[in-house]
Amino acid sequence: MKRSEIRELLKVTRQPDIISFAGGLPGPETFPVADFEDISCKILREKGAVALQYGPTEGEKPLREEVAKYLAREKSNINAENILITAGSQQGLDMIAKIFLDPNDIAIVELPTYIGGIQAFRAYRAKMIGIAQDDHGMKMDQLEAALKKLADRRKKPKFIYVVPDFQNPSGVTMSLERRKRLLELARQYEVPIIEDSPYKDLRYKGNSILAIYSLDKENYVIVLGTFSKLLCPGLRLAWIMAPSEWMDRMIVAKQSMDLCCPSYTQLLVAEYMKQGLLQAQIEKIRKIYGRKLEFMLESLAKYMPKGVEWSKPEGGLFLWIKLPKRMSANELFPKAIKNKVAYVVGSAFHCNDKGQNTMRINFSYSTEQQIDQGIQRLANMIKENM
Amino acid sequence: MKRSEIRELLKVTRQPDIISFAGGLPGPETFPVADFEDISCKILREKGAVALQYGPTEGEKPLREEVAKYLAREKSNINAENILITAGSQQGLDMIAKIFLDPNDIAIVELPTYIGGIQAFRAYRAKMIGIAQDDHGMKMDQLEAALKKLADRRKKPKFIYVVPDFQNPSGVTMSLERRKRLLELARQYEVPIIEDSPYKDLRYKGNSILAIYSLDKENYVIVLGTFSKLLCPGLRLAWIMAPSEWMDRMIVAKQSMDLCCPSYTQLLVAEYMKQGLLQAQIEKIRKIYGRKLEFMLESLAKYMPKGVEWSKPEGGLFLWIKLPKRMSANELFPKAIKNKVAYVVGSAFHCNDKGQNTMRINFSYSTEQQIDQGIQRLANMIKENM
Numbered sequence: 101m102k103r104s105e106i107r108e109l110l111k112v113t114r115q116p117d118i119i120s121f122a123g124g125l126p127g128p129e130t131f132p133v134a135d136f137e138d139i140s141c142k143i144l145r146e147k148g149a150v151a152l153q154y155g156p157t158e159g160e161k162p163l164r165e166e167v168a169k170y171l172a173r174e175k176s177n178i179n180a181e182n183i184l185i186t187a188g189s190q191q192g193l194d195m196i197a198k199i200f201l202d203p204n205d206i207a208i209v210e211l212p213t214y215i216g217g218i219q220a221f222r223a224y225r226a227k228m229i230g231i232a233q234d235d236h237g238m239k240m241d242q243l244e245a246a247l248k249k250l251a252d253r254r255k256k257p258k259f260i261y262v263v264p265d266f267q268n269p270s271g272v273t274m275s276l277e278r279r280k281r282l283l284e285l286a287r288q289y290e291v292p293i294i295e296d297s298p299y300k301d302l303r304y305k306g307n308s309i310l311a312i313y314s315l316d317k318e319n320y321v322i323v324l325g326t327f328s329k330l331l332c333p334g335l336r337l338a339w340i341m342a343p344s345e346w347m348d349r350m351i352v353a354k355q356s357m358d359l360c361c362p363s364y365t366q367l368l369v370a371e372y373m374k375q376g377l378l379q380a381q382i383e384k385i386r387k388i389y390g391r392k393l394e395f396m397l398e399s400l401a402k403y404m405p406k407g408v409e410w411s412k413p414e415g416g417l418f419l420w421i422k423l424p425k426r427m428s429a430n431e432l433f434p435k436a437i438k439n440k441v442a443y444v445v446g447s448a449f450h451c452n453d454k455g456q457n458t459m460r461i462n463f464s465y466s467t468e469q470q471i472d473q474g475i476q477r478l479a480n481m482i483k484e485n486m
Numbered sequence: 487m488k489r490s491e492i493r494e495l496l497k498v499t500r501q502p503d504i505i506s507f508a509g510g511l512p513g514p515e516t517f518p519v520a521d522f523e524d525i526s527c528k529i530l531r532e533k534g535a536v537a538l539q540y541g542p543t544e545g546e547k548p549l550r551e552e553v554a555k556y557l558a559r560e561k562s563n564i565n566a567e568n569i570l571i572t573a574g575s576q577q578g579l580d581m582i583a584k585i586f587l588d589p590n591d592i593a594i595v596e597l598p599t600y601i602g603g604i605q606a607f608r609a610y611r612a613k614m615i616g617i618a619q620d621d622h623g624m625k626m627d628q629l630e631a632a633l634k635k636l637a638d639r640r641k642k643p644k645f646i647y648v649v650p651d652f653q654n655p656s657g658v659t660m661s662l663e664r665r666k667r668l669l670e671l672a673r674q675y676e677v678p679i680i681e682d683s684p685y686k687d688l689r690y691k692g693n694s695i696l697a698i699y700s701l702d703k704e705n706y707v708i709v710l711g712t713f714s715k716l717l718c719p720g721l722r723l724a725w726i727m728a729p730s731e732w733m734d735r736m737i738v739a740k741q742s743m744d745l746c747c748p749s750y751t752q753l754l755v756a757e758y759m760k761q762g763l764l765q766a767q768i769e770k771i772r773k774i775y776g777r778k779l780e781f782m783l784e785s786l787a788k789y790m791p792k793g794v795e796w797s798k799p800e801g802g803l804f805l806w807i808k809l810p811k812r813m814s815a816n817e818l819f820p821k822a823i824k825n826k827v828a829y830v831v832g833s834a835f836h837c838n839d840k841g842q843n844t845m846r847i848n849f850s851y852s853t854e855q856q857i858d859q860g861i862q863r864l865a866n867m868i869k870e871n872m
Contacts (some may be wrong), residue, residue, distance in 0.1 A: 140523075144526065188744050216745070
């Protein structure tokens with residue numbers, strides 16, 4: 101295991117005069133602080149003895165019911181029994197790895213893919229096969245070829261891990277056609293799909309595409325969802341939705357990992373949802389982040405030299421920048437820090453260490469003024485090194 | 487992995503008419519609900535943007551500083567850099583297992599030992615060697631013999647796991663002499679000690695014995711501590727104290743497990759400690775549980791038939807009952823449930839499945855009335871089966 105590149109970078113980038121596009125931090129101006137204050141007190145006053153006691157391993161029933169209701173917007177027949185509450189989606193990934201992966205087992209991931217997935221799978225010494233992405237998501241012909249090649253050698257990957265909406269880091273959204281094809285291939289080769297979906301509701305324009313789980317009729321999909329981006333990350337509450345046949349193993353794994361999530365904060369979020377506050381919160385976030393995204397795209401257009409490309413996502417938290425091929429975002433990084441601006445090197449998101457000329461930048465955390473200044477600093481530094 | 491016996495039992499034992507001595511639940515009357523209400527609001531009002539954001543992987547600095555101060559009562563030179571905040575001690579155990587254990591690696595544990603430890607180590611497919619206990623703790627001659635036998639075969643256990651104070655489940659406290667001998671053996675055979683210490687401050691009579699870490703001059707001890715029994719379990723906050731050379735690996739492991747613990751509840755507990763409220767809370771708990779322990783011991787003396795033995799601990803949350811040798815607590819269990827009283831079978835705490843004639847009962851959760859009735863039911867059922 102290597103110490104997380106993101107976390108290490110975050111330490112440097114916490115210096116107060118640095119403009120950091122490195123983290124994946126939500127904007128703190130979106131946090132529902134006042135609502136939480138009211139509801140926290142209500143929970144402690146009315147249910148203190150339950151809120152501060154050990155709770156069920158699978159999570160507090162009221163929260164699991166609210167999450168099931170939330171997910172049932174896209175697919176019927178989802179109920180609380182399919183939901184397990186986790187300590188952030190990172191714990192969901194750790195749990196998936198614990199259940200599915202032995203040393204040298206194979207996991208299929210996207211190129212690039214979420215760094216926390218890479219870390220979780222690596223911790224169990226899995227091998228990762230990366231499948232390239234284009235603007236429509238994971239390339240299905242490459243996936244099929246990889247599955248076939250493995251099958252010819254009588255091998256089977258343990259799962260296919262995808263972030264289909266506004267992927268972290270690339271911002272790419274998988275097309276409906278690819279989602280359907282992914283399911284076909286999963287069925288044909290009998291490989292479960294892990295649909296990691298933290299950003300689906302953070303869409304600022306365009307039309308939503310059906311979740312993979314909502315297209316699935318044969319229980320091939322396990323879904324990871326989280327409150328970190330909808331409400332706030334500081335409660336560390338997320339969920340796994342899994343077909344019943346997986347739930348028992350998940351609960352056993354969760355027991356050995358931390359017994360259960362905090363009842364206090366689970367009941368807080370359950371009450372928040374029961375009061376119907378989540379929808380307005382999501383709409384508020386969409387407005388704020390949508391504006392920031394537009395602003396960052398304008399700044400990029402204004403300052404970046406020719407030869408630099410960037411994604412134009414319709415949602416999520418991240419933009420993906422491609423430098424000219426011979427440039428290395430890794431080599432530029434110390435210079436960026438010297439110029440008081442930070443990003444995450446794209447290679448950290450590649451299970452094969454490629455992507456040296458790419459970087460991920462976040463637009464949800466900084467103010468417009470910081471975005472303008474930070475992109476200008478970044479652009480100047482790139483120009484100087486061209 | 488098998489589904490946790492404790493958790494499964496807890497489900498049955500949650501039926502409202504059952505008197506359950508099965509869980510390890512603190513008494514909810516001890517929870518500092520009113521203080522938490524005040525401090526929750528203060529934290530959200532004054533530090534909402536930090537409390538609801540991602541925090542450092544190793545934990546919030548103010549809490550790590552308070553924990554270090556708390557632990558420094560027994561040993562100087564402990565500072566925040568040695569403390570990592572975990573989601574309950576169960577996550578600490580999972581983290582220890584993740585870092586130390588590969589399949590077929592050996593861990594040395596006590597006979598009996600904490601069931602959560604067994605689960606965490608089993609999840610990584612470790613082999614456990616159980617060392618018998620007597621009234622003074624783990625038997626050091628047996629430990630030495632086991633270490634020597636392994637060394638002769640050029641094998642080395644990855645760690646020695648002990649719960650030295652008011653052990654869960656046996657209630658036994660390791661003598662000072664044994665603690666010193668344990669450290670000598672650890673040094674001689676170069677095996678780290680995991681000192682799991684959730685109950686040390688829950689001493690109701692007698693004198694405290696120095697923690698193993700406070701006797702350690704060569705960094706052989708990693709300590710697990712928790713707020714679950716001092717404050718409440720519902721926040722899921724605990725800590726690992728480790729020598730600096732281990733901390734980096736712990737932080738990497740924590741990153742892949744859940745990124746970080748909730749900042750909100752960490753700042754809540756830090757403020758609670760900073761306001762100096764913890765000491766009074768511990769004194770309150772000691773009084774309440776000390777009374778319950780006495781009451782349960784009296785009930786046992788009053789109702790239990792000859793041939794049944796039980797421990798007389800000076801602290802902790804549990805009593806350990808030995809039935810006559812030919813009786814099985816496992817076989818009695820369904821009858822106990824029918825008689826509306828529950829316990830945990832002792833074999834669940836044995837890595838070798840022995841201890842069939844033993845059971846663990848908890849005295850912190852029930853009221854005096856429930857203790858009286860429950861012990862009576864238990865005693866009657868045992869009498870009938872003698």
